[in-house]
Amino acid sequence: MQAKTSFIKALSAVIWKDLMTELRSKELISGMLVFSLLVIFIFNFSLEMDARTRNSVTAGVIWVTLIFAGTIGLNRSMAVEKDRGCLDGLLLAPVDRTAIYFGKSIANLIFMLIVAAIILPVYSLLYNNNVISLGLILVILLGSEGYVAVGTLLSSMAVQARTRDILLPILLFPVIIPILIAAVKASNGFLNGVPFNELMTWIYLLIAYDVIFTSVAFMVFDAIVEE
Amino acid sequence: MSAIIEVHNLIKRYGHKPVLKKLDFSANQGEFVALLGPNGAGKTTFLRILSTLAKPNFGSVTISGFQLPNQSAHIRQRLGVVSHQPLLYGDLSAEENLKFFSRLYGLHPAKDRIAEILKLIGLEKRKFDLVRTYSRGMQQRLAIGRAILHDPEVLLLDEPHTGLDQDASNILDGILNQVAMRGRTVVMTSHDLGRVANLASRFDVLTRGFIQASINIKDLPKHGLLEYYQDVLANSDEKVKAHAS
Amino acid sequence: MKEKPLKLKILDWVTILLFLLATAMVFFYAPMERVMGAVQKVFYFHVAAGWVGMLSFFFAAVAGIIYLVKKDEKWDLIGYSAIEIGIVFTLINVVTGAIWARPIWNAWWTWDPRLTTATIMELVYFAYLMLRQGIDDPERRQRFGAVYAIVGFLSVPLTFFSIRIFRTIHPVVIGGNDPTAVGAFDMTPLMLQTLLFSILVFSVLFIDLMWHRIRLGQYMNRVDELKMRLQD
Numbered sequence A: 001m002q003a004k005t006s007f008i009k010a011l012s013a014v015i016w017k018d019l020m021t022e023l024r025s026k027e028l029i030s031g032m033l034v035f036s037l038l039v040i041f042i043f044n045f046s047l048e049m050d051a052r053t054r055n056s057v058t059a060g061v062i063w064v065t066l067i068f069a070g071t072i073g074l075n076r077s078m079a080v081e082k083d084r085g086c087l088d089g090l091l092l093a094p095v096d097r098t099a100i101y102f103g104k105s106i107a108n109l110i111f112m113l114i115v116a117a118i119i120l121p122v123y124s125l126l127y128n129n130n131v132i133s134l135g136l137i138l139v140i141l142l143g144s145e146g147y148v149a150v151g152t153l154l155s156s157m158a159v160q161a162r163t164r165d166i167l168l169p170i171l172l173f174p175v176i177i178p179i180l181i182a183a184v185k186a187s188n189g190f191l192n193g194v195p196f197n198e199l200m201t202w203i204y205l206l207i208a209y210d211v212i213f214t215s216v217a218f219m220v221f222d223a224i225v226e227e
Numbered sequence B: 001m002s003a004i005i006e007v008h009n010l011i012k013r014y015g016h017k018p019v020l021k022k023l024d025f026s027a028n029q030g031e032f033v034a035l036l037g038p039n040g041a042g043k044t045t046f047l048r049i050l051s052t053l054a055k056p057n058f059g060s061v062t063i064s065g066f067q068l069p070n071q072s073a074h075i076r077q078r079l080g081v082v083s084h085q086p087l088l089y090g091d092l093s094a095e096e097n098l099k100f101f102s103r104l105y106g107l108h109p110a111k112d113r114i115a116e117i118l119k120l121i122g123l124e125k126r127k128f129d130l131v132r133t134y135s136r137g138m139q140q141r142l143a144i145g146r147a148i149l150h151d152p153e154v155l156l157l158d159e160p161h162t163g164l165d166q167d168a169s170n171i172l173d174g175i176l177n178q179v180a181m182r183g184r185t186v187v188m189t190s191h192d193l194g195r196v197a198n199l200a201s202r203f204d205v206l207t208r209g210f211i212q213a214s215i216n217i218k219d220l221p222k223h224g225l226l227e228y229y230q231d232v233l234a235n236s237d238e239k240v241k242a243h244a245s
Numbered sequence C: 001m002k003e004k005p006l007k008l009k010i011l012d013w014v015t016i017l018l019f020l021l022a023t024a025m026v027f028f029y030a031p032m033e034r035v036m037g038a039v040q041k042v043f044y045f046h047v048a049a050g051w052v053g054m055l056s057f058f059f060a061a062v063a064g065i066i067y068l069v070k071k072d073e074k075w076d077l078i079g080y081s082a083i084e085i086g087i088v089f090t091l092i093n094v095v096t097g098a099i100w101a102r103p104i105w106n107a108w109w110t111w112d113p114r115l116t117t118a119t120i121m122e123l124v125y126f127a128y129l130m131l132r133q134g135i136d137d138p139e140r141r142q143r144f145g146a147v148y149a150i151v152g153f154l155s156v157p158l159t160f161f162s163i164r165i166f167r168t169i170h171p172v173v174i175g176g177n178d179p180t181a182v183g184a185f186d187m188t189p190l191m192l193q194t195l196l197f198s199i200l201v202f203s204v205l206f207i208d209l210m211w212h213r214i215r216l217g218q219y220m221n222r223v224d225e226l227k228m229r230l231q232d
Helices: A007-025 A028-049 A051-083 A086-092 A098-128 A134-158 A164-191 A196-227 B044-050 B072-077 B094-104 B110-121 B136-148 B166-180 B193-199 B224-234 B237-244 C006-029 C038-070 C075-104 C113-133 C138-169 C189-231
Strands: B005-012 B017-028 B032-036 B058-063 B079-081 B154-158 B185-189 B200-205 B210-214
Touching: A007 A098, A028 A098, A051 A086, A051 A098, A051 A134, A086 A098, A086 B079, A098 A134, A098 A196, A134 A164, A134 A196, A134 C138, A164 A196, A164 C113, A164 C138, A196 B079, A196 C138, B005 B044, B005 B185, B017 B044, B017 B185, B017 C189, B032 B044, B032 B193, B044 B058, B044 B154, B044 B185, B072 B079, B072 B200, B072 B210, B079 C006, B079 C113, B094 B110, B094 B136, B110 B136, B110 B237, B136 B166, B166 B185, B166 B193, B166 C075, B193 B224, B193 C113, B200 B224, B210 B224, B210 B237, B224 B237, B224 C038, C006 C038, C006 C189, C038 C113, C038 C138, C075 C113, C075 C138, C075 C189, C113 C138
Parallel strands: B032 B185, B032 B200, B079 B154, B154 B185
Antiparallel strands: B005 B017, B005 B058, B200 B210
């Protein structure tokens, strides 16, 4: 008998479970979406978003919205595991802990991308100005990956703390600032029609950050779940 | 008979607080061991170590010939665990929960096995309902179903009767009896001496960090479990002294 | 309770003497900078404090890795002590930086890459303290602390790098001045000697403080143990 269920099988099981749960409850994505819309509206009034301001702040608004909504999603996604002791249930199974980490990360990434796929058209619609471009999609993909890689790791710590409601953003935000800077700068470039090759620095930087953060998270995740 | 669980000299501390102090324990195949003891005696910690969720500071644990913690994947494959939380997803149906865990245990596709389990725990009719709509008793039945899905050699239960009413407890006992009859080894902690007396074949008293006494059901005096238990607790000071030396 | 070891007593006195010497060097040995005047004197301890801050956080990350491998709480104490000390020195670094910035750049705060990174770094370690505060189980607190010390330290150079590129690509920023241009000066050999000596002294101070902090931690553990024994 094989000792461990294969990595791919375990990984796909965790992703399937997260998507299935979300399909049922729709709590996570609807929460993130409503929150995102509220953030955009609040920005609109607090920044007086006329055409000129918009040019310079759109990238920032989009990323702040995504990142705030992201913490809601990450918190919820881990709270589900803690609710009925499910995390223990996962750990009891003969699977690699990293399969659990990557499964949760990929599911969280999917949720974030779904939210992005909805708020970008909505933003374009609200301001009658198409912000969507291939470059921006690439940046959102890369930025979200890095964010979720660290976020999944830190949310699995935060959820086990007494102060779990406030802890995640405090732990997460100072650490993901490099990703945020690169993502905002690259997005800003694409939104203002800067040619692709001039923005390659930021893209490469994002890829490098993604690789660094994902591999470190992968290495230390064991330490968070093993008592 | 060969011992399927062997624990030797187990020490577990939380910070500077010792919880388990040189605990020895063993269980043979087919035995149904009830672990009794007051709150805070270390029963849950002991079960968490057996279930590979917590690591001991010192000592050896062998289950089915596999050593903890190095061979924990092998052990997990042979272990079913019911904790005082159900370890189930509220937003999935009973069937989906079982399907998910069957995939984690590499059993997929396991349609027949899932149907069999649902029948055993009596949840066939409600298998499409979300688990969060279930009563505590139904959740606990499903938790047992999840634990025995991969037909484990050893079943560990932590206070499975907590929060259940009379009927739900009876149903639970029926399921447990069926599992025990298949020659599985069961270790269960409980507060409810009356209930345990009808289920277990052996009674171990875990208090102040180690197993202070163990008695087989055959050797128990009539109506004696409660008396026996109180007797052990009353004499625990001497035992602690003897154990320490 | 053990008495303070002789070596530590000696180190205490050596640290104090070295510190007095460094202060004297800053004021009397190093020449007055022509443009900036007396306020430039803050520079020596400013850099030295920043150095100790980085050093502490580096130690904490290394201690974190060793803790995760060995699961020995000694390394948790070392890492935690280093971070506490690092937080204090980084704060000194940021505050002296602001004191310097006020007359030179005419603002208490500039979004200079180094100053910004130092402050974000400080926030990372405040978060570290809050994480520890929020966890009751000591073993879990140690594990999570180690993980965060590693992840946090890793993000510091990345943050610096991002902000640095952020500046070079967009040289014209709000506020106008390029911070490396204004306030830059050529160091004379005497200045360099003073700076290097200050860094050395602060490093000795760091070792002295670490020693005291670890001893304190050991006493705290001892008290915990005795309390547990009483309870038994």
